[in-house]
Amino acid sequence: MFLLLFFASTAKAQPGRTFDIRKYGGKADGRTDISMALTNAFKDACASPTPSKVLIPKGKFTLGQVSLKGPCKAAVEVQVQGTLVSKTDKVIPHSSWVAFQYIDQFTLSGGGMFEGQGPKAWGACGLNSYCKHLPINLRFDFITNGMVRDVTSKDSKQFHVNVLGCKNLTFLHFTISAPDHSINTDGIHIGRSSGINILESNIATGDDCVSIGDGSEQILISKVTCGPGHGISVGSLGKYQNEAPVIGVTVRNCTISGTSNGVRIKTWPASYPGTVSNMHFEDIIMNNVSNPVLIDQVYCPWNECNAKLPSRVKISNVTIKNIRGTSASPVAVKLACSSGIPCQGVEIADIDLTYTGKEAPKAVSECSNIRPRIFGKQNPPACGSPTTSN
Ligand SMILES: *[C@@H]1O[C@H](CO)[C@@H](O)[C@H](O)[C@H]1NC(C)=O
Ligand SMILES: *[C@@H]1O[C@H](CO)[C@@H](O)[C@H](O)[C@H]1NC(C)=O
Ligand SMILES: *[C@@H]1O[C@H](CO)[C@@H](O)[C@H](O)[C@H]1NC(C)=O
Ligand SMILES: *[C@@H]1O[C@H](CO)[C@@H](O)[C@H](O)[C@H]1NC(C)=O
Numbered sequence: 001m002f003l004l005l006f007f008a009s010t011a012k013a014q015p016g017r018t019f020d021i022r023k024y025g026g027k028a029d030g031r032t033d034i035s036m037a038l039t040n041a042f043k044d045a046c047a048s049p050t051p052s053k054v055l056i057p058k059g060k061f062t063l064g065q066v067s068l069k070g071p072c073k074a075a076v077e078v079q080v081q082g083t084l085v086s087k088t089d090k091v092i093p094h095s096s097w098v099a100f101q102y103i104d105q106f107t108l109s110g111g112g113m114f115e116g117q118g119p120k121a122w123g124a125c126g127l128n129s130y131c132k133h134l135p136i137n138l139r140f141d142f143i144t145n146g147m148v149r150d151v152t153s154k155d156s157k158q159f160h161v162n163v164l165g166c167k168n169l170t171f172l173h174f175t176i177s178a179p180d181h182s183i184n185t186d187g188i189h190i191g192r193s194s195g196i197n198i199l200e201s202n203i204a205t206g207d208d209c210v211s212i213g214d215g216s217e218q219i220l221i222s223k224v225t226c227g228p229g230h231g232i233s234v235g236s237l238g239k240y241q242n243e244a245p246v247i248g249v250t251v252r253n254c255t256i257s258g259t260s261n262g263v264r265i266k267t268w269p270a271s272y273p274g275t276v277s278n279m280h281f282e283d284i285i286m287n288n289v290s291n292p293v294l295i296d297q298v299y300c301p302w303n304e305c306n307a308k309l310p311s312r313v314k315i316s317n318v319t320i321k322n323i324r325g326t327s328a329s330p331v332a333v334k335l336a337c338s339s340g341i342p343c344q345g346v347e348i349a350d351i352d353l354t355y356t357g358k359e360a361p362k363a364v365s366e367c368s369n370i371r372p373r374i375f376g377k378q379n380p381p382a383c384g385s386p387t388t389s390n
Contacts, residue, residue, distance in 0.1 A: 016050035016074075020057065028059025033087055035064040046072035046103075053077045056112065062087055065135060067099040075105035080112030080151055086135075088117050096139035096162070106146040114138060118155035122182050132184065134158040140166055149173050160205065161188040168195040175202045180228035180258075182206030187229065192244065194218050201225075208233045209259070214274065215244030221251045231261035231289065234279065236299050238271025238313040245275035255285045262292035262323075266299035267338070270309035279318040286325035288356050293320055295370075297338040310340030317345040324352045332380055333365035335372070342369040350376035 019041040026037035038056070045052040051074045064087040068078070078100075086097050097116060100106060116137045137156035140146065142165040152175040153160040160176045163169060176187045187203040190196050192215035200223045203209040209226035212219055212234045226232060232251055237243055256262045263281040267274065286292040295318075297311040315337060332353040337343035355363040367383025374382045 017045070017048055017052045018055050019045045019052060020055045022057065026056070026061060028057075028061050028082060030060060030062065032062060033064045034061045035066050038063065039066055039068065042068045042076070042078070045076050046070060049073045051075040051077070051105075053079055056080045056082050056084065056110070058082045060085060063098070065095060065097055067096075067101060068103075069101045070103035070106075072103055075107070076103060077107040077109060079110035080108070080114070081110045083113045083115055085115045086117045086157075088120050096136040097157075098137065099139035099141060100143060101139070101141040102143075103146070104144045106143050108148045109150055111150045113152040113154055115154045116156035116160075118157045118178060118182055118185065121157040132158070134184075136160070136162045138162075140164070140169060142166065143169050146170070147172065151175070152177060154178065155182070156185050158184055159186040159189050163188065163190045163193050163196060166193040166196060169193070170197040170199065171201055172197075172199045173201060174198070176205055176209075178205040180206050186211050187226075189213065190216050190219060192216070196220070197222070198224055203229065205229045209256075212246060212249055213237075214240075214246060216249065217245075217247045219249045221249075221254060223253050225255045225257070227257035227259045227287070229259050231256055231259040231264060231291075233261065233264050233266060234276060235266040236268055237266070237274045237276065238268040238311055241272045243272065243274045245277065247275070248278045250280040251282070251284065252280070253283045255287065256289055256292075257287035258289070260290045261294055262286050262289040263320075264291065264294035264296060265315060265318075266294075266296045267311040267313035267315075268305055269298050269300055269311050270306040271311045271313055274313035276313060276315045277317045279315075280321075281323065282319065282321040284323050286323065286327065286353060288326050288328045290328045291331065291334060292325070292327050292353055293323060293333040293335075293351075295335045295337060295343065298336055311338040312340060313338065314341045315343045318343065319347045319349070320351070321347070321349045323350070326356045327353045327363050328356055330355050330357065330361040330364055331366050332363040333382070335365070335367045335370045335383060337369035339369050342371075346370055346372040348372045348374050348378070348382050351382065352377055352379045354379070
């Protein structure tokens with residue numbers, strides 16, 4: 001139903017004028033930085049009173065850091081057919097490589113690639129703070145009614161994609177590609193946004209495939225493959241004051257392979273208050289995932305917190321349904337809720353996860369501060385079941 005609507009609407013939105021970056025001095029010669037050509041082509045497209053298109057044709061183009069900013073007079077499509085290669089000299093910290101900002105009815109398409117040249121940066125990425133300041137491949141800030149389809153983000157220096165303040169933005173046939181040893185390269189990070197869909201996409205990276213931060217509402221992740229990476233994660237939450245609730249995240253019909261986590265919700269102990277509700281994890285295949293299902297309310301990496309005080313983030317209305325496959329660790333399902341605010345309204349149905357390790361233990365589940373309602377098959381036995389080990 002949704003897809004039908006979507007195809008009908010794209011068929012109708014035929015762009016009027018095309019602004020080809022070659023007309024603005026853009027050259028695929030491996031030397032010319034097309035920053036100015038792209039910025040100027042976008043400016044003209046943005047000023048067009050009828051829907052328009054910026055074209056980056058086939059070929060390999062060098063691109064420095066750019067911000068393409070609306071508001072625009074009409075719908076704008078940026079069609080990337082070629083490969084954009086990030087310029088590596090003079091990286092501005094705290095920033096992005098390519099940012100799209102304040103645009104309504106925006107489309108990024110074309111089958112092309114954003115090549116972030118990450119390997120040149122990851123090597124030096126031993127210090128955490130240095131990594132945090134590397135540019136993000138693609139930033140979407142305050143985009144409304146947007147579509148990102150048929151493009152690839154490769155080897156970002158930091159996060160591949162950051163979504164901030166967006167409403168109704170869909171990623172379709174989007175590809176993220178980076179090796180598992182790339183540091184802090186989250187696939188798509190979403191914050192303070194609503195109506196974000198990630199559909200039929202493929203995410204392989206060194207950190208979370210998708211991470212969902214505070215203020216995210218109505219997030220749908222469907223038919224996505226994830227791995228390598230750290231899985232699909234809500235949080236971490238509770239570390240900062242005044243975080244907005246996370247409401248309505250659905251992960252459905254996905255395959256997660258060789259990752260350190262499958263689906264997880266993580267909140268800091270000794271935290272500020274927060275809310276996570278209406279989470280639905282359904283119809284997911286896990287292939288050799290270390291922590292396939294994980295609620296971790298004592299998330300405290302590098303001992304940066306007082307783990308003795310409970311998290312004050314309230315988690316409620318969670319369904320975990322039809323999760324099948326293999327776990328690379330014996331604890332296939334771990335639900336560690338806050339001792340201060342137990343998880344509420346959690347439903348677990350049809351779990352079938354086996355431990356891949358050769359040595360003894362079968363898969364188990366571990367639960368604390370939670371009393372889920374349990375339906376259907378439970379392998380491993382769910383928390384509270386009489387057969388639960390330990
Ligand atoms: C969401 O954005 C798409 C364009 O990508 C548009 O076709 C659709 O109508 C928008 N949906 C709503 C509810 O505004
Ligand atoms: C997703 O749904 C399709 C169609 O219903 C099905 O063929 C496919 O196996 C599903 N994938 C997963 C991972 O559940
Ligand atoms: C499963 O994952 C573990 C840990 O990540 C890894 O050591 C092992 O080689 C993987 N097994 C398979 C069959 O991929
Ligand atoms: C949780 O679900 C119940 C029953 O569907 C509903 O009444 C309640 O409002 C939900 N809570 C939240 C925080 O959404």
